[in-house]
Amino acid sequence: MQVLFLIWIITGVIAANDDDPSCEGLTGDALELCRDAGDVGTAIGVGLVIGLWAAVDIILGVTYGIYILSRRRQP
Numbered sequence: 281m282q283v284l285f286l287i288w289i290i291t292g293v294i295a296a297n298d299d300d301p302s303c304e305g306l307t308g309d310a311l312e313l314c315r316d317a318g319d320v321g322t323a324i325g326v327g328l329v330i331g332l333w334a335a336v337d338i339i340l341g342v343t344y345g346i347y348i349l350s351r352r353r354q355p
Contacts (some may be wrong), residue, residue: 281336281340285329285332285336287335288329289326289329289330292322292325292326292329293322293326296318296319296321296322296325299316300314300315302314302316303318
């Protein structure tokens, strides 16, 4: 599961580094602003994936803990 989230983040960052077709034809400050906006969007996306990753880890951890506690032998 961890590898899937890591691959998701890496591919998202790599895809964001490709030239954005919406920035074509822009020059100077407009081009820089367009690229910076894309970087902000990438950061927000990566942050959301990391938040989802943490939530899934917590849910799976609690579920596993409950499972282990329910399988314990009672004295």
